[in-house]
Amino acid sequence: SEVKKIAVIAGDGIGPEVVAEAEKVLKVTEEVFGYKFETEHALFGGIAIDERGTPLPEDTLEICRSADAVLLGAVGGPKWDNNSKELRPETGLLGIRKALGLFSNLRPAVVFDCLKDASTLKPEVLEGTDLMVVRELTGGIYFGEKLRRQGEHGEEAVDTCVYNVTEVERIVRQAFEIAGKRRKKLASVDKANVLETSRLWREVVNRLAPEYPDVELEHVLVDNCAMQLLRRPSSFDVIVTENMFGDILSDEAAMLTGSIGMLASASMGEGSYGLYEPVHGSAPDIAGQGLANPIATILSLALMFRLTFGYEDAAAAIEAAVAEVLDAGHRTSDIAVDKSKAISTTQMGDLIAAAI
Amino acid sequence: SEVKKIAVIAGDGIGPEVVAEAEKVLKVTEEVFGYKFETEHALFGGIAIDERGTPLPEDTLEICRSADAVLLGAVGGPKWDNNSKELRPETGLLGIRKALGLFSNLRPAVVFDCLKDASTLKPEVLEGTDLMVVRELTGGIYFGEKLRRQGEHGEEAVDTCVYNVTEVERIVRQAFEIAGKRRKKLASVDKANVLETSRLWREVVNRLAPEYPDVELEHVLVDNCAMQLLRRPSSFDVIVTENMFGDILSDEAAMLTGSIGMLASASMGEGSYGLYEPVHGSAPDIAGQGLANPIATILSLALMFRLTFGYEDAAAAIEAAVAEVLDAGHRTSDIAVDKSKAISTTQMGDLIAAAI
Numbered sequence: 195s196e197v198k199k200i201a202v203i204a205g206d207g208i209g210p211e212v213v214a215e216a217e218k219v220l221k222v223t224e225e226v227f228g229y230k231f232e233t234e235h236a237l238f239g240g241i242a243i244d245e246r247g248t249p250l251p252e253d254t255l256e257i258c259r260s261a262d263a264v265l266l267g268a269v270g271g272p273k274w275d276n277n278s279k280e281l282r283p284e285t286g287l288l289g290i291r292k293a294l295g296l297f298s299n300l301r302p303a304v305v306f307d308c309l310k311d312a313s314t315l316k317p318e319v320l321e322g323t324d325l326m327v328v329r330e331l332t333g334g335i336y337f338g339e340k341l342r343r344q345g346e347h348g349e350e351a352v353d354t355c356v357y358n359v360t361e362v363e364r365i366v367r368q369a370f371e372i373a374g375k376r377r378k379k380l381a382s383v384d385k386a387n388v389l390e391t392s393r394l395w396r397e398v399v400n401r402l403a404p405e406y407p408d409v410e411l412e413h414v415l416v417d418n419c420a421m422q423l424l425r426r427p428s429s430f431d432v433i434v435t436e437n438m439f440g441d442i443l444s445d446e447a448a449m450l451t452g453s454i455g456m457l458a459s460a461s462m463g464e465g466s467y468g469l470y471e472p473v474h475g476s477a478p479d480i481a482g483q484g485l486a487n488p489i490a491t492i493l494s495l496a497l498m499f500r501l502t503f504g505y506e507d508a509a510a511a512i513e514a515a516v517a518e519v520l521d522a523g524h525r526t527s528d529i530a531v532d533k534s535k536a537i538s539t540t541q542m543g544d545l546i547a548a549a550i
Numbered sequence: 551s552e553v554k555k556i557a558v559i560a561g562d563g564i565g566p567e568v569v570a571e572a573e574k575v576l577k578v579t580e581e582v583f584g585y586k587f588e589t590e591h592a593l594f595g596g597i598a599i600d601e602r603g604t605p606l607p608e609d610t611l612e613i614c615r616s617a618d619a620v621l622l623g624a625v626g627g628p629k630w631d632n633n634s635k636e637l638r639p640e641t642g643l644l645g646i647r648k649a650l651g652l653f654s655n656l657r658p659a660v661v662f663d664c665l666k667d668a669s670t671l672k673p674e675v676l677e678g679t680d681l682m683v684v685r686e687l688t689g690g691i692y693f694g695e696k697l698r699r700q701g702e703h704g705e706e707a708v709d710t711c712v713y714n715v716t717e718v719e720r721i722v723r724q725a726f727e728i729a730g731k732r733r734k735k736l737a738s739v740d741k742a743n744v745l746e747t748s749r750l751w752r753e754v755v756n757r758l759a760p761e762y763p764d765v766e767l768e769h770v771l772v773d774n775c776a777m778q779l780l781r782r783p784s785s786f787d788v789i790v791t792e793n794m795f796g797d798i799l800s801d802e803a804a805m806l807t808g809s810i811g812m813l814a815s816a817s818m819g820e821g822s823y824g825l826y827e828p829v830h831g832s833a834p835d836i837a838g839q840g841l842a843n844p845i846a847t848i849l850s851l852a853l854m855f856r857l858t859f860g861y862e863d864a865a866a867a868i869e870a871a872v873a874e875v876l877d878a879g880h881r882t883s884d885i886a887v888d889k890s891k892a893i894s895t896t897q898m899g900d901l902i903a904a905a906i
């Protein structure tokens with residue numbers, strides 16, 4: 195079959211370690227399923243600031259653009275936290291989303307059986323929780339005009355939140371389609387009782403809804419959603435929302451599963467182009483010690499196979515391999531009950547690769 | 551002693567029922583402690599829309615302005631949900647905050663012993679949770695310019711988030727002071743890695759911090775705060791944040807206590823002026839049936855005594871009376887384990903009044 199190009203961005207902290215294990219899995223999948231991949235590594239985030247003076251070098255963007263998909267480890271760390279805006283890893287993250295047109299962030303929040311005790315929620319509340327937050331990723335207050343000025347009452351700062359119907363339509367359509375392939379429930383989250391952008395959002399959702407008659411739609415105000423996620427997490431299927439609300443709610447949803455260290459995410463652009471990364475951060479405190487859990491990154495690769503390449507067999511095989519290794523009781527230290535029996539990052543990668 | 555004026559706004563749904571019980575308690579406190587109050591009732595919210603064609607009639611504002619404090623039941627309901635913006639109860643709520651200069655919303659989130667099982671969080675996680683969200687209430691994206699316009703990609707909507715240093719300073723100072731009287735920990739929540747208003751916010755917090763050396767300060771990003779509230783609720787003392795983030799986080803914090811039906815809130819203006827209201831809504835589904843729980847409104851009155859009038863004795867007496875009645879096993883149906891033994895709204899009010 196055709197050779198697929200994957201841009202690989204290891205990033206900072208534990209990024210290189212977890213990405214290396216995902217690449218191991220990538221190789222095995224090639225052998226087992228006969229798919230062909232070409233990987234190209236690129237610098238991004240803190241390491242790019244250190245080595246190239248910018249979090250998002252132009253050639254990194256070129257490598258990403260010429261690839262079919264991007265695999266990202268993690269970026270950031272205290273080392274760069276006090277840098278000026280242009281020299282911060284987050285600025286690279288926002289830049290790459292915009293430059294690659296990654297308008298949709300898919301954040302599945304599922305409960306791993308072996309981790310359900312790790313949640314701070316009662317098990318009976320968590321039971322059956324399997325939701326997906328679809329977050330708009332290139333609009334809203336993240337990318338609107340920002341400024342400082344002198345006002346009547348001293349210095350003032352301004353952020354602008356802008357959405358146009360085209361932006362709202364494409365993300366809402368995607369959410370309806372995803373919901374249609376799942377449990378057919380969509381919660382559209384906004385603050386339509388206060389924000390004009392939310393009123394536009396809700397109008398678009400209501401206009402499109404009749405085209406998806408099999409999907410049950412509810413509108414939920416963002417403050418109420420923050421509560422309902424806690425009260426009845428398992429009743430949600432797909433949640434679609436704008437950029438800032440999605441940032442907050444997807445993290446809340448991930449945390450309540452107790453499985454945050456194991457969750458994958460996809461940031462999708464036009465067509466099937468996507469950037470895949472674990473939900474967890476760069477964890478600089480444990481970097482380089484073989485303590486990191488590579489599962490979220492490996493599952494991000496599985497998501498890439500499914501969503502960008504349509505290699506459902508390989509995606510399912512990776513997911514099954516992860517489940518098998520976990521079922522056999524293998525744990526990295528972050529998820530081990532008995533830390534003394536914990537295995538290393540590379541051991542976990544080897545076991546999953548072997549199980550495929 | 552001097553006569554204090556209280557504007558009483560019953561509002562919609564269960565508002566009139568719960569406010570009536572708070573007034574009962576007010577009367578008893580007068581008798582027991584010798585304080586003198588004059589109450590004046592005013593129309594607001596849905597009922598004002600129905601009777602006067604506007605959610606916030608001018609004479610209601612006059613009554614509030616000439617009072618020392620305002621007691622509010624609840625407003626809103628499905629009846630007015632599809633009205634145009636000017637004819638919605640929420641618009642009245644935003645209007646009254648702005649008109650009375652209520653710039654600070656204090657939302658204590660505490661766990662009531664008798665309700666800790668009602669939380670979806672594990673009891674051991676909840677143990678010791680007692681936090682206060684200090685939310686900026688008259689600035690930010692709630693009150694910035696809003697507009698619709700034709701853009702390149704079809705119709706677009708704009709919301710503007712503005713903060714000036716004066717606005718940030720007064721709320722942050724208040725939060726530092728409140729923290730100083732509590733467990734001396736302040737978490738300032740922002741999104742300084744993305745928003746200019748958040749960077750201004752953080753600068754102000756850092757500039758003021760040295761004036762409050764006994765208060766331990768941490769900066770928490772809003773997405774991380776949504777997670778940490780779930781992971782370690784008891785580690786928070788005071789959380790201060792801007793309007794939109796505060797809306798979301800205060801509801802999340804309230805819900806995780808399991809006690810949302812019993813929580814009071816205060817919206818403070820300059821000096822000791824304040825508007826006090828229960829956190830719960832107007833619950834139109836149970837209105838008029840004697841099923842509502844008046845405790846949150848009664849505790850809002852206690853908060854008024856403490857914060858506006860400095861009547862600490864009366865505030866403490868009300869709180870003790872509530873605790874006594876709950877300890878004796880009395881429950882309204884919302885918090886009763888055995889619903890058949892539940893008492894009515896007025897019975898609960900009578901018991902608390904009698905216990906003072």
Ligand SMILES: CC(C)[C@H](C(=O)O)[C@@H](O)C(=O)O
Pocket residue numbers: 284287288441743744773
């Ligand atoms: C680092 C930050 C800019 C980013 C965001 O807010 O989008 C992060 O929180 C995320 O969710 O990917």
Ligand SMILES: CC(C)[C@H](C(=O)O)[C@@H](O)C(=O)O
Pocket residue numbers: 387388417640643644797
């Ligand atoms: C009704 C709404 C406008 C209001 C707000 O968002 O402030 C409410 O959610 C609140 O928190 O008091």
